[in-house]
Amino acid sequence: MIKTEELTRKFGDFIAVDHLNLQIVRGEIFGFLGANGAGKTTTIRMLCGLLMPSSGRIWVNNLDVAKEGEKVKKSIGYMSQRFSLYQDLKAKENLEFYAGVYATPRAEAWENTLPLLEQFGLKESLNMRTAELPMGYKQRLSLVCALVHNPPLVILDEPTSGVDPQARREFWQVINQLAFAGKTVLVSTHFMDEAEYCHRVIIMQAGKEVALGPPRELKQRFEVQNMQELFMKVAGGINAKLK
Amino acid sequence: MPNLNRIRAIAGKEVYHILRDSRTLAIVILMPILQLIIFGYAMNMELQNVPLAISDLAHNHASRRIIQAFEQSGYFRIIPVAVEDFVPEELFRQRKAQATLSIPRDCGEERTQMLLKVDASDPNTAQLIQNYALGILGGGAKSGLLDLRPFILYNPDLKSSFFFVPGLIAMILVMICALLTSISISREKEMGTMEQILVSPVSALEILLGKVIPYILLGLLDAFLILGVGMLLFKVPFAGSFVVFLGFSFLYVLCALCLGLLVSTIAKTQQAAMMMALGITLLPTLLLSGYLFPIPSMPAVLQKITLIIPARYYLVIIRGIMLKGNSVAELYQAGLSLIVMTIVMLIVAVKRFKLRLI
Numbered sequence: 010m011i012k013t014e015e016l017t018r019k020f021g022d023f024i025a026v027d028h029l030n031l032q033i034v035r036g037e038i039f040g041f042l043g044a045n046g047a048g049k050t051t052t053i054r055m056l057c058g059l060l061m062p063s064s065g066r067i068w069v070n071n072l073d074v075a076k077e078g079e080k081v082k083k084s085i086g087y088m089s090q091r092f093s094l095y096q097d098l099k100a101k102e103n104l105e106f107y108a109g110v111y112a113t114p115r116a117e118a119w120e121n122t123l124p125l126l127e128q129f130g131l132k133e134s135l136n137m138r139t140a141e142l143p144m145g146y147k148q149r150l151s152l153v154c155a156l157v158h159n160p161p162l163v164i165l166d167e168p169t170s171g172v173d174p175q176a177r178r179e180f181w182q183v184i185n186q187l188a189f190a191g192k193t194v195l196v197s198t199h200f201m202d203e204a205e206y207c208h209r210v211i212i213m214q215a216g217k218e219v220a221l222g223p224p225r226e227l228k229q230r231f232e233v234q235n236m237q238e239l240f241m242k243v244a245g246g247i248n249a250k251l252k
Numbered sequence: 253m254p255n256l257n258r259i260r261a262i263a264g265k266e267v268y269h270i271l272r273d274s275r276t277l278a279i280v281i282l283m284p285i286l287q288l289i290i291f292g293y294a295m296n297m298e299l300q301n302v303p304l305a306i307s308d309l310a311h312n313h314a315s316r317r318i319i320q321a322f323e324q325s326g327y328f329r330i331i332p333v334a335v336e337d338f339v340p341e342e343l344f345r346q347r348k349a350q351a352t353l354s355i356p357r358d359c360g361e362e363r364t365q366m367l368l369k370v371d372a373s374d375p376n377t378a379q380l381i382q383n384y385a386l387g388i389l390g391g392g393a394k395s396g397l398l399d400l401r402p403f404i405l406y407n408p409d410l411k412s413s414f415f416f417v418p419g420l421i422a423m424i425l426v427m428i429c430a431l432l433t434s435i436s437i438s439r440e441k442e443m444g445t446m447e448q449i450l451v452s453p454v455s456a457l458e459i460l461l462g463k464v465i466p467y468i469l470l471g472l473l474d475a476f477l478i479l480g481v482g483m484l485l486f487k488v489p490f491a492g493s494f495v496v497f498l499g500f501s502f503l504y505v506l507c508a509l510c511l512g513l514l515v516s517t518i519a520k521t522q523q524a525a526m527m528m529a530l531g532i533t534l535l536p537t538l539l540l541s542g543y544l545f546p547i548p549s550m551p552a553v554l555q556k557i558t559l560i561i562p563a564r565y566y567l568v569i570i571r572g573i574m575l576k577g578n579s580v581a582e583l584y585q586a587g588l589s590l591i592v593m594t595i596v597m598l599i600v601a602v603k604r605f606k607l608r609l610i
Contacts, residue, residue: 057451058451058608059447059450059451059608060608061608078607079453079455080453082451082452082453083453085451087448087451089444089447089448089451091444091447092444093443093444093445093447093448094445094448095265095268095269095445097268097269097272097273098265098268098269102265102268105261106261106262106264106265107448107452108261109257109258109260109261109262109264109265110258110261110262110449110452110453110454111452111453112255112257112258112453154448
């Protein structure tokens, strides 16, 4: 589904992403882990075409992102780190707007989102101004908006930051359903417990890959009990080396 | 090819923003009216009640007619001065009078010579006083010596409102339209919503067209609003046709909106956009469009610069329509210039608009 080759992005002298090679298959939940500034968001932004790589290449669905940007964009549903729906629009109007920019017919858009709206308990709030929705519901609405065109690839940049634990569990339930339905899900997070839900994770540090694999395998390899310990061990280890 | 559904989605969303954001509505409705009133009254170049001292040594029928003419003109206020106090320089110094007129004993006879002294510490005002006085003497008194017959077309009373209201329409429209589009795009950049639009397959042209279309209506609404208030408050005439006005104002509004788009491709924040939009519209329009200063009397370099000021063309159009009753035949060249500018700016904006974040 996604393949990157020596993907690198520099901002001046600062190397945000350093020669990253990834291969992500269909139906996989792939987690990006790392501290702030490790390069997660920069990688994600390059994958969905928001940033140009300084060097290296990206293929999504065997399409070269640099050359066939528009086709690639159609197949991606993206939820940015920052809440970015229109607060002065009603929930419903936000949905219809995103259906519009993806040129998805209204009926089809409702078909794509109605089950999810019901599951999220958003159906009753569709006529509310987005600004009036509680934070958790705003996040859910963002996710629904990202899925309005039924994309095969869903990219979520820290979707659960600022959301209470109960809502986070529900969110992950939906992510699992999406993968089960055959969608590929890329998700970045700094909650290590969430990493356990991923099929595979990459731990990034200073733009580089420091560990990559299924959580269970990684825990065995590094002889740790949980992802939190794993993270401290691999990411902390690099820090020690740098010193 | 731009996709109509996508343009409609963006334009539709923009309409919701406009209807729900009181700030936009304030910019669109209150700002032009306030500006028109402030500029209108501040830039009033007519003189009224100029204090005038008259020394009448003749005291006959002819001299009384002259004094009466000054009184009735409305431009002058005759201040009573005793004969022994009639020292023009002293009156000017004490600011009791701005002009004095000495009527000699032989007024009404064959060769009357009168002396008009004007306080020229403000040369523009002095010039106006002189013109008014000559007008009154030439037209009203028929004194023989001062047989001056001014013949002025289109604005016979030289009313300055005829001159500034069309100019203000040009200035306010370009300012507000450039503000509207530039702020609306930079706001999305600031709020982070632009990122969400950029990951979708929309093209730069679709985004920009979707942004411009709803504001065309607002711009035209403004054009009629300013025109209406101008006609109501300042009694400006409207000699031409409203359809012609609508058509050419449409071109001008579109041009100004595209200028705003261009600004938004440079400015990163709403504040920067606002400063830039005001900066490139306010002063250039005021100084270089031919509004305040005639273009032919500018240095050659500045004359070249005026060619890229949209208001320069609209000013020709709007003065032509309002005062001369011009129709398309006389105005199409100015209209074409606006179209060319609009197309160039739109192309540059589309080229400059980044579909990526950095």
